[in-house]
Amino acid sequence: MTNTSRRAVLAAGGAIGVAGALAACGSSNGMATSSGAPNTPPAPSTTPAPSTTPAPSTAPATALGPSAEIPLSGGKVYDKEQVVVTQPVQGEFKAFSAVCPHQGCLVSSVSDNAILCACHGSLFNASTGDVEQGPAVQGLAPVAVKDSNGTLVLE
Secondary structure (H helix, E strand, C coil), X not given: CCCCCHHHXXXXXXXXHHHHHHHHCHHHCCCEXXXXXXXXXXXXXXXXXXXXXXXXXXXXXXXXXXXXXXXXXCEEEECCCCEEEEEEECCEEXXXXXXXXXXXXXXXXXXXXXXXXXXXXXXXXXXXXXXXXXXXXXXXXXXXXXXXXCEEEEC
């Protein structure tokens, strides 16, 4: 029988433990994968870090249509843009997300200064977007809109 020192046994055991740990992590650090094929580490990114200062928007404003289409005390739902525009006071236009916060349906109509979601009957204030009647518990999110020479434009 061979006389092996305690130090040699511990060193061999430590080497086996390190080899096992490296094998377990091999697929994420360039070592061989379980199939035996080498796994190439990803190339370093050459993309610069994003700036903390937002770049100015170059996207054009979205024109919705003529402001004359919005009746006083009423409004219009723009399905494609998912926006509802109201005119609670002559010449004053308000816009809100047309997505009802209750279950995500689009609101259906505006009349008598109230925005209706026909899916479940929620009513929202046409001036503020606040809930007037549930089941919705949150109001409609405001959206910036302006009347630009007779055309409603999302800002």
